Amino acid sequence: MMEEKEGAEEQQRFSYRQRLKAAVHYTVGCLCEEVASDKEVQFSKQTIAAISEVTFRQCENFARDLEMFARHAKRSTINTEDVKLLARRSNSLLKYITERNEDIAQFNLERKAKKKKKLEDENKNSVEPAEAGAVESED
Amino acid sequence: MRGRGSGRRAQGSLAEGAGAGLRKARVLAAVMEETGAGFRKELVSKLLHLHFKEDKTKVSGDALQLTAELLKIFVIEAAIRSVRQAQAEELGCVDLDQLEKVLPQLLLDF
Numbered sequence: 001m002m003e004e005k006e007g008a009e010e011q012q013r014f015s016y017r018q019r020l021k022a023a024v025h026y027t028v029g030c031l032c033e034e035v036a037s038d039k040e041v042q043f044s045k046q047t048i049a050a051i052s053e054v055t056f057r058q059c060e061n062f063a064r065d066l067e068m069f070a071r072h073a074k075r076s077t078i079n080t081e082d083v084k085l086l087a088r089r090s091n092s093l094l095k096y097i098t099e100r101n102e103d104i105a106q107f108n109l110e111r112k113a114k115k116k117k118k119l120e121d122e123n124k125n126s127v128e129p130a131e132a133g134a135v136e137s138e139d
Numbered sequence: 140m141r142g143r144g145s146g147r148r149a150q151g152s153l154a155e156g157a158g159a160g161l162r163k164a165r166v167l168a169a170v171m172e173e174t175g176a177g178f179r180k181e182l183v184s185k186l187l188h189l190h191f192k193e194d195k196t197k198v199s200g201d202a203l204q205l206t207a208e209l210l211k212i213f214v215i216e217a218a219i220r221s222v223r224q225a226q227a228e229e230l231g232c233v234d235l236d237q238l239e240k241v242l243p244q245l246l247l248d249f
Contacts, residue, residue, distance in 0.1 A: 020185055020189065023182050024182070024186070027178050027179075028214050031175070031177075031211065031214045031215060034175055035222065036222075039226075041222050041231060042233065043233045044233065044234045044235070046235050047221065051217045051221075055210065055217075056186075058210075058213060058249065059186040059187065060190045062209070063186070063188075063189070063190035064190055066187065066206075067191050067192060067193065067196050070196065076196055077197045077198065078187075078197065078202050079199045079202050080201050082202065083202050083205040083209065086249075087209060089248055090249070093212070096212065097205065097208065100208045101205050104201060105201065108201065
């Protein structure tokens with residue numbers, strides 16, 4: 001009975017893994033298609049599948065490294081500094097990732113500011129009609 | 140790029156080749172930013188958690204976004220370097236042979 005249960009769990013883990021691989025394959029396919037149309041070449045299906053496979057395996061390296069970097073810094077939450085460390089092997093890659101990190105931080109900052117402003121505006125608008133009469137009479 | 144010269148002569152051509160490829164990829168990625176494909180945060184999260192050894196390990200939202208960018212550039216690099224290989228061999232189709240030739244340096248750069 002135990003073996004059956006383990007077998008079923010194993011099967012579930014395998015299908016989950018396959019689904020993730022398929023999701024990666026889809027994204028890789030989209031990215032390759034954009035490169036292909038920009039460079040006016042074609043990728044063979046096997047090439048896209050191979051890039052997808054390599055990318056999936058690279059994720060394992062990234063995950064393990066990230067976990068260790070965070071743990072080394074005595075944290076359990078991986079942050080952007082850990083991700084930047086992943087890009088240490090190539091100067092231009094590190095530079096690119098650092099720039100992207102700043103873009104992301106800036107974008108998120110602006111988005112939060114917009115949300116905050118939107119909330120403030122909504123609050124103002126809901127209060128205004130009640131005050132409008134008072135303001136007009138002052139004029 | 141200028142600072143790279145000293146003490147790295149031996150690796151010069153390889154590093155520059157990689158650097159040039161990354162510059163092109165960066166331009167392409169920037170162009171693709173607005174409309175292009177990419178790895179969704181949810182997918183990246185699942186991919187990372189699949190390989191964590193500890194249950195308590197978490198990933199911040201910004202780190203997920205940045206990892207998604209890193210994966211995107213990884214794929215674009217693989218694609219662009221394979222294309223350049225195919226162009227060097229005067230082929231119109233990028234096949235496994237071209238990818239195999241660029242794979243070692245790609246993995247070393249990441």
